[in-house]
Structures are given as structure tokens and as C-alpha cells.
Amino acid sequence: MTEGRTSSGAQVDGPPRDADEVQAQDDAPTTPDAGTTQTDGTDESAEPGEHAGDDESGEDEEPSAAGAADAEPTADAEPTADAEPVADDAPGADDEARNDAGDGEVADAVAADDEEPDDDEPVTEAEPDDDEPAATDADTDTDADADATAEMAPVPPAPPAGPAAPAGEPAPVAEPAVAVAATPSTPADASGPQRTDRAGSPMDVFPAQPHRRTWPRALGITAAVVVVLGAVYVGALWLLGDRVPPGATVAGVDVGGLSADAAVARLDEELSSVVTEPFAVAVGEKRTTVDPEDAGLALDTRATVESLTGFGLEPGRLWRHAFGAGEVEPVTSVDAARLDRVVDEVSSALLTPAVDATLAFVDGEPVATASETGTELDPDTGPQALVDGWLTAARPLELPSRDVVPEVDDADADAALDALARPLVDAPVTVVVAEQRAELPVDVLAGAATFAPEDGALELRLDGDALAEAVIARTTDLLTPAQDASFAFEGGVPVVVPGVAGSTIDADALAESVAEAATGADRTARVELVEIDPEQSTAELEALGVTTRIAEFSTALTNDADRNHNLALGASRVNGSLLRPGDVFSLTDTIGPISTENGYRGAGVVVDGVLTKGVGGGLSQMGTTVYNVGFLAGLEDVEHRPHSYYFSRYPEGREATIYEGVLDVKIGNNTPHGVLLQSWVADGRLHVAAWSTPYWTVEHSTSGRSAVVRPKTVYNTSPGCIAQSAGSxxxxxxxxxxxxxxxxxxxxxxxxxxxxxxxxIVCGPPPSAAPEQTEAPEG
Known part of the structure; x- marks a missing residue:
């Protein structure tokens, strides 16, 4: 398809037409024929016997120069400087539809959009001004055609003429495809009379030309405004980037309007004590304190200020500077490991445990106690709540909690009450054991009963030991005690005496049997005696390796019978003492208590350096003898003290004295074997021997005397004073x-x-002598 262009520069679609045809169309009469009624917005009626659109005349007339110029479509003509604004210059929805649709589509669209004028609105026809020259028909038609072409879509050509209409019948009226008022393009076009009704223009065969679109210019203006506003927005944010928004406070400290560095300095100064002070936390009624440093919590003042300053394009930043920031959440740095440890401690301190429902017997009757729900720190949200509120929240900081449900609720307790507690004390239970019968009364059963939670229920538990004592008390010689294995000396040599098994009641089996009987139909419990081994078995003693005499020592007896009696009694109690590896032997614990009730007699002792009489006198000789056995066997010297005076019956420096509760002889077994002590009195001497497996090799020596001081005479006024001559x-x-x-x-x-x-020693007061202070006696 080729394109044509009008003199005004508008393009039209379709093939170029013959010049005569165009001229004939342009010269179509502009005045209605006689008898034809002209209505605004409609085409003129055709003469009888003629078709509408065929009433052009004067095909051979030459159009005037002005008419030819005006005949071209002017829809796209540029307005002059004096042109009035054209209302339709801006593209509308109708124009867009016309421009984008085809020939037929545009006509339909325009016809649909153009509504008929209301009957109430006056229709005004353009009247020629008397002062202005009337436009020629060609001018008027050309302008109308041009305007119609600009405003309307092309209309298909009229159909060829047919037979004339019968006389007397009105000729059919040709209806235009659209009726749109012409809009002048220029002031020149606007002059002269204007037509609002005419037949279809010859230019209707040309497609309508689109209005010149103005949206690119509007878009450019909008873009420019956006750019300017954006520049202002960005510039404002840039200038305010290092300034804290007004009204901003952190943990109650006002930092609004300060620079970033000044805000950081103020926070560091005013919150320095707050961020290190322990604060109270709570869950329900429980309270405790948290040290921020221990919990790994620290205020990051720099990060807090940076959240309010710095360059960014978020609208919220400018909003805060315009309307104020208010309270700002501080930024906290957290040491996760330390926080976890403190949270565990806080959880324990703030825990309110749940209380299980319980059962107990009160005055022989079962009584249930209601359960209670507990509370604890919520492990999921508690740590974060601690971090979020440690600096700003009210004190104490209320931490989120969750319920701790009791394992046994009231319903569980009621069930145990009916199924266990009441049947237990309904009647006595008889225990049959070793052909003896023991009846356990209700009060014994209630006293031995407890109820413990087990898998969400209360379980009856009976004290088997208490029940066994009750059974033994209600029977005769029911049990046989076990006898431990022991050492004995036969022919002066240690041997192991085997232990003997005994019999007893299995307490657990007894409790189970009684519980079953108490909650069943037959209230009789049957149990069997069980054999028990001795605590110290034969094999255990044999494994100690007590086979060889590793040391022996003896001291001479005196002529004091009471003293010798005490030594013989002490020796019998030391004999057979066993020291396992690591054990410590105490002489006073072994032979004590040293009293007349325990068989000891009064004999000579040394008190304050004076020989006198006391219970257990002479037992220091037992201490000396035991100490020397330990010394020679290489055993550990845990405790010993020599006498104040030297007695020639003992080795110099290798002797000891005892005084119950004050002085003792202690030796420790520092070997991997057992040590068995043997002691006896024979042949005027006190003997002590040690049996074991040889381990240490012992070497010893004693120095000569030094710093020797001669004795002198002293006076003693005590009632038990014994006079003596000077000694060593x-x-x-x-x-x-x-x-x-x-x-x-x-x-x-x-x-x-x-x-x-x-x-x-002289018994009696010395001349002008003062009383002397009493010292511990020595035997």
C-alpha cells in the first residue's frame, strides 16, 4: 500500500485519487437543496431518485487556490503562535483507539464513544459575521472536511446509485458514521461561518490522522522533577549522615542532635556504671541477680550510634530527622559461652519446682496432698529476653517462664489412695518364715509405707528393714549371725580361722511379699531365710600375706604388780590387731578407755617430773614397745613422743609415753601387705611382734649423748608424792x-x-617454794 501526503503535511493511507475526483468532491454544494431539512450532527437528505453521496456537481470546476489549500487535512498542522489551545491536542483514550485500530474498527469505536447531544442542550450553528467576508463554499467544505478527517475514521464510499425511489415516498436519509463538531486548527480556520451538519465529506475515504502526542514532553518534565527531588533527598541524607536524629535517647540518655563521636562519648560516660552493675531478674516470685560481665553482656555504644547515623537511602532516616527518633534500642554484644553458663545458673535459681501429689499415713489413716504446678525460665525465649532487657527494662527484669507440670497429679493420688493405701491398712498381715508366724499390725504396716512417684503414678514402697525388725521381734531365735574369718596364733604362729556363714531375712523380698499380701485377698506373706557370708572372709585374710615375723621388741617388767597387770591387760588387747595397707594403728584407741571400769589399776606415773600414782600406770612401757616394733619393721612413724626423763630400761631416743586424749603412739602400714601385731607377757618381759611379708630393709643408728646436765634435788608437796633418789x-x-x-x-x-x-625427790615443801603448774603424767 502506498502513502499520500496532503499539502498540510498529514499522511493519509490508500492509493492517490484522480485530481478531478478530489476536486469534484471538494466542490460539493454547501447549501441544502430546497425542501431538505438539515439537522445538526446528521447528513443532508438526498433528492428523490438520487443516492446520498452522489449529489456532488461541477466535476470540471477548478478549485480556488485558497480552497485547494484548505481542502487538505489539517489534523496534524502545527498551531501558530496565535492559535488558541485545542482541547483535543492531548491524546485521549478515544484517540488512542482510533490510531491503533483499523479503518472499520476506528469508525465503530468513534461511533460508540460519541453520544448524541442531549435534547436539553441547545444546538448552535455557526453564523457568519456581518463584518467579515463570508467564506466560500470551498473554504467551508474544505475546513469541515479537514476537521472531520482529523476527528473521524474513514467512512466507506456510498453504494452505487440504484433505482429512483417511488414518487411520494421520502428519500432515505444517509446517516453519517459519526458526527463530531469541527475544531479549528488555527485562528484562520476558525474564521467564517461554521457548519455542524453536512453530508459525508469526500475526504472521509482517507484514514483519520492521529493527533500529535504530547506525553513524551510530560514524561520528560516528570522525570526532571523526580531527579531534582531525588537530588534534594540524597543531599539531605548525606548532610545529616553524621548527626543523631533529634529526640533520640538510649537507655534514658539523650543523644539527639549530637555528632556520632559526641554521642558515643556521652553514652560511654553516662552509662559506664549502669552497664557493669548487677541487676535483678525474676520469674514469678523467685528473684536473683545477674552480673553483666559474668553473663558476657556489654553495650556496644559505637554500633548503637551507627544505627542512628551514617548515609542511607531509607525513608525512615529522613523521617527520624524530621520528626524525632525517640527511644532507641541499644546494641548489645554477647559472649555466647558466658551467657549460656549464667542462664543455667539463673534457671536453677529461678526454678519453682512442681510439687507432686502425695499420699501419707496420719494416725494410721491415708491422707492425700494436692499437687502444685511449678514455673521455670523458658529456655527458648528467656536468654533473648535477658539480652534485650538487661539495660533498659524495669527492675526486676521479668523473664518469660513456662509451667512445670507435676509428674503425679491429684487424680493419680486419688487412684493410689483407693488401690493401695486403704487396702494396706485394712487389716494385719501375717508373715510366715522358717516355720514361724509373725503378725504385723496395721500401725507397723502404715509406719513402714511410703508412696513414691513412678512413671506418672504413685507406687507403694515398704521399708523392708523395718518390717524385718518387726518380724524378728515377733519370732524366737530366727536368725544365725555370721562369724568373720580371723587370725589366731597357734604355737606362736598366725593362722586364719575361717568365717562362718549366717542367716537373715531378705528385706526386699519381705517388703514385696507383704505389699502383695496387703493388696490381695490372702493377707499372708511367705518368705525364706537367706544365707549371708561374713564381712571378713577367709580368702581375704589369706591374701594379705601375713606369713613372716618382720620385727619383734620386748621390754623388762618391774616389781610393781599393778603396773605389770596393766601391761598384761594392754598386751591382750593389742594382740591380733590387723593393719591393712594404708591403715593407721592407734595404741590408746586399742587399749582404751584407760579406766578402772575397763580393768586397769593405779600404778606409778610421772607428773610434772615427779613420780606419782595414776590409773593405768606403766602403760607407757606398752607405748615404747609398740613404737620400737614399728620402728624396726620400717612402718610409718605417725605419732610418738619420748619421756621427759630417760629410763635405762628403754633405748635412748627410741621410746614413747602415752596419756589418753593427749599423747598417743600411732604407726601406719606403708607396705602393700597386711601387718598383724602379736603381744604377750612372758619371762618377765613385755613382747610385741609384727607379722607380714618382708618389704623394707631398715638401717638405723643412735648418736652419743650431748649437752649433759646433772640432776638436782626437788621438793614435792602432792599427796601421792613418792620420794626418790637422783637418777639419770x-x-x-x-x-x-x-x-x-x-x-x-x-x-x-x-x-x-x-x-x-x-x-x-623430797616429799614436802621446800623453804619458801611456790606451787608449780601441773604437767601431763607419764607412765
């Missing part, structure tokens, strides 16, 4: 012991002791 002098001595294993010294000890001189 005072001196200093050192005893050394070395312990060896396979020839290698493992330990070496040296003990130095100074003896006082043994003065002469």
Missing part, C-alpha cells in the same frame, strides 16, 4: 632411720630429743 642426767640424743628397697634408700629420718635430768 639430762642430755640430747639423735636417732636416724633409713628405709631401703632392693638396696636403694627410699626414706631417711632423724629425730633429736633432749631429756631432762632425773632429780632427787
Amino acid at each position: 642426767p639430762g642430755f640430747r640424743v639423735t636417732v636416724t632411720r633409713r628405709l631401703l628397697l632392693e638396696g636403694v634408700v627410699q626414706e631417711e629420718d632423724s629425730d633429736t630429743w633432749r631429756y631432762e635430768p632425773q632429780n632427787a
Whole structure:
């Protein structure tokens, strides 16, 4: 398809027409024929016998120059400087539809959009001004055609002429495809009379030309405004980037309007004590405190301020600067490991445990106690709540909690009450054991009963030991006690005496049987005696390796019968004492208590350096003998103290005294074997021996006397004073012991002791002598 262009520059679609045809169309009469009624917005009626659209005349007339110019479509003509604004210049929805649709589509669209004028609105026809020259028909038609062409879609050509209409019948009226008022394009076009009704224009065969679109210019203006506003917006945010919005507060500290650095400095200064002070937290009624440092919580003032400052394009930033920021959440740095540890501690401190429903017997009757729901820190939300509120929340900081449901509720307790508690005390229970019968009364059953939670229910539990005691008390010689294995000396040599098994009641089996009987139809419980082994078995003693005498020591007896009696009694109690590896032997614990009730007699003791009489006198000789056995066997010297005076019956520096509750002799077993002590009195001597497996090699030595002091005479006014002559002098001595294993010294000890001189004792007061202070007696 080719394109044509009018003189005004508008393009039209379709093939170029013959010049004569165009001219004939342009010269169509503009005045209605006689007898024809012209209505605004409609075409003129055709003459009888003629078709509408065929009433053009003067095909051979030449159009005037002005008419030819005006005949061209002017829809796209540029307005002059004096042109009035054209209302239809801006593209509308109708124009868009006309421009985009085809020839027929546009006509339909325009016809649909153009409504008929209301009957109430006057229809005005353009009247020629008397002062202005009337436009020629060609001018008027050309203008109308041009305007119609600009406003209307092309209308198909009229159909060819047919037979004339019968006389007397009105000719059919040709209806236009659309009736649109012409809009002048320029002031020149607007002059002269205007027509509002005419027949279809010859230019209707040309497609309508679109209005010149103005939206690109509007879009450009809009874009420019957006750019300017954007620049202002960005510039404002840039200038305010280092400034805290007005009204901003952090943990009650006003930092609004400050620079970032100034805000950080103010927060550091005013919150320095707050961020390190322990604060109270609570769950329900429970309270505790949290140290922020221990919990790994610290205020990050720099990050807090940075959340309010800095450059960003978010609208909220400008909003805060315009209308104020208000309270701002502080930024907290968290040490997760330390927080977890403190949360565990806080959880324990704030826990209110649930209380299970319980059952108990009160005055022999079962009574249920209601359950209680507990509370605890919610492990899912509690830690975050601690982090969020540690600095700003009210005190105490209320942490989220959750319920702790009791394991046993009231319904469970009621069920146990009916199924267990009441049947238990309904009647006595008889226990049959070893052909004996013992009836357990209701009060015994109730006293032995407890109810414990088990898998969400209350379970009856009976104290088997209490029931066994009740059974034994109601029977005769029911049990046989077990006898432990022990050491005995036969022919002076230790041997193991085997233990003997005994019999007893299995307490657990008894409790189970009684519970079953108490809640069943037959209230009789049957149990069997069980055999029990001795606590110290034969095999255990044999494994200690007590086979060889590793040390022995003896001291001479005196002529004091009471003293010798005490030593013989003490020896019998030391004999058979067993020290397992690591054990410590105490002499006073073994032979005590030292009293007349325990068989001891009064004999000579040394008190304040004076020989007098006391219960258990002479037992210090037992201490000396035991100490020397431990010394020679290489056993550990845990405790010992020599006498104040030296007695010639003992080795110098290797002797000991005892006084119950004050002085003791203690030796420890520092070997991997058992040590068995043997003690007896024979042949005027006190003997002590140690049996074991040889382990240590012992070397010892005693130094000579030094710093010797001669005795003197002293006076004693005590009632039990015993006069004596002067004895040994005072001196200093050192005893050394070395312990060896396979020839290698493992330990070496040296003990130095100074003896006082043994003065002469005169019973009675010395001239002008003051009372002396009492010291611990020595045997």
C-alpha cells in the first residue's frame, strides 16, 4: 500500500485519487437543496431518485487556490503562535483507539464513544459575521472536511446509485458514521461561518490522522522533577549522615542532635556504671541477680550510634530527622559461652519446682496432698529476653517462664489412695518364715509405707528393714549371725580361722511379699531365710600375706604388780590387731578407755617430773614397745613422743609415753601387705611382734649423748608424792632411720630429743617454794 501526503503535511493511507475526483468532491454544494431539512450532527437528505453521496456537481470546476489549500487535512498542522489551545491536542483514550485500530474498527469505536447531544442542550450553528467576508463554499467544505478527517475514521464510499425511489415516498436519509463538531486548527480556520451538519465529506475515504502526542514532553518534565527531588533527598541524607536524629535517647540518655563521636562519648560516660552493675531478674516470685560481665553482656555504644547515623537511602532516616527518633534500642554484644553458663545458673535459681501429689499415713489413716504446678525460665525465649532487657527494662527484669507440670497429679493420688493405701491398712498381715508366724499390725504396716512417684503414678514402697525388725521381734531365735574369718596364733604362729556363714531375712523380698499380701485377698506373706557370708572372709585374710615375723621388741617388767597387770591387760588387747595397707594403728584407741571400769589399776606415773600414782600406770612401757616394733619393721612413724626423763630400761631416743586424749603412739602400714601385731607377757618381759611379708630393709643408728646436765634435788608437796633418789642426767640424743628397697634408700629420718635430768625427790615443801603448774603424767 502506498502513502499520500496532503499539502498540510498529514499522511493519509490508500492509493492517490484522480485530481478531478478530489476536486469534484471538494466542490460539493454547501447549501441544502430546497425542501431538505438539515439537522445538526446528521447528513443532508438526498433528492428523490438520487443516492446520498452522489449529489456532488461541477466535476470540471477548478478549485480556488485558497480552497485547494484548505481542502487538505489539517489534523496534524502545527498551531501558530496565535492559535488558541485545542482541547483535543492531548491524546485521549478515544484517540488512542482510533490510531491503533483499523479503518472499520476506528469508525465503530468513534461511533460508540460519541453520544448524541442531549435534547436539553441547545444546538448552535455557526453564523457568519456581518463584518467579515463570508467564506466560500470551498473554504467551508474544505475546513469541515479537514476537521472531520482529523476527528473521524474513514467512512466507506456510498453504494452505487440504484433505482429512483417511488414518487411520494421520502428519500432515505444517509446517516453519517459519526458526527463530531469541527475544531479549528488555527485562528484562520476558525474564521467564517461554521457548519455542524453536512453530508459525508469526500475526504472521509482517507484514514483519520492521529493527533500529535504530547506525553513524551510530560514524561520528560516528570522525570526532571523526580531527579531534582531525588537530588534534594540524597543531599539531605548525606548532610545529616553524621548527626543523631533529634529526640533520640538510649537507655534514658539523650543523644539527639549530637555528632556520632559526641554521642558515643556521652553514652560511654553516662552509662559506664549502669552497664557493669548487677541487676535483678525474676520469674514469678523467685528473684536473683545477674552480673553483666559474668553473663558476657556489654553495650556496644559505637554500633548503637551507627544505627542512628551514617548515609542511607531509607525513608525512615529522613523521617527520624524530621520528626524525632525517640527511644532507641541499644546494641548489645554477647559472649555466647558466658551467657549460656549464667542462664543455667539463673534457671536453677529461678526454678519453682512442681510439687507432686502425695499420699501419707496420719494416725494410721491415708491422707492425700494436692499437687502444685511449678514455673521455670523458658529456655527458648528467656536468654533473648535477658539480652534485650538487661539495660533498659524495669527492675526486676521479668523473664518469660513456662509451667512445670507435676509428674503425679491429684487424680493419680486419688487412684493410689483407693488401690493401695486403704487396702494396706485394712487389716494385719501375717508373715510366715522358717516355720514361724509373725503378725504385723496395721500401725507397723502404715509406719513402714511410703508412696513414691513412678512413671506418672504413685507406687507403694515398704521399708523392708523395718518390717524385718518387726518380724524378728515377733519370732524366737530366727536368725544365725555370721562369724568373720580371723587370725589366731597357734604355737606362736598366725593362722586364719575361717568365717562362718549366717542367716537373715531378705528385706526386699519381705517388703514385696507383704505389699502383695496387703493388696490381695490372702493377707499372708511367705518368705525364706537367706544365707549371708561374713564381712571378713577367709580368702581375704589369706591374701594379705601375713606369713613372716618382720620385727619383734620386748621390754623388762618391774616389781610393781599393778603396773605389770596393766601391761598384761594392754598386751591382750593389742594382740591380733590387723593393719591393712594404708591403715593407721592407734595404741590408746586399742587399749582404751584407760579406766578402772575397763580393768586397769593405779600404778606409778610421772607428773610434772615427779613420780606419782595414776590409773593405768606403766602403760607407757606398752607405748615404747609398740613404737620400737614399728620402728624396726620400717612402718610409718605417725605419732610418738619420748619421756621427759630417760629410763635405762628403754633405748635412748627410741621410746614413747602415752596419756589418753593427749599423747598417743600411732604407726601406719606403708607396705602393700597386711601387718598383724602379736603381744604377750612372758619371762618377765613385755613382747610385741609384727607379722607380714618382708618389704623394707631398715638401717638405723643412735648418736652419743650431748649437752649433759646433772640432776638436782626437788621438793614435792602432792599427796601421792613418792620420794626418790637422783637418777639419770639430762642430755640430747639423735636417732636416724633409713628405709631401703632392693638396696636403694627410699626414706631417711632423724629425730633429736633432749631429756631432762632425773632429780632427787623430797616429799614436802621446800623453804619458801611456790606451787608449780601441773604437767601431763607419764607412765
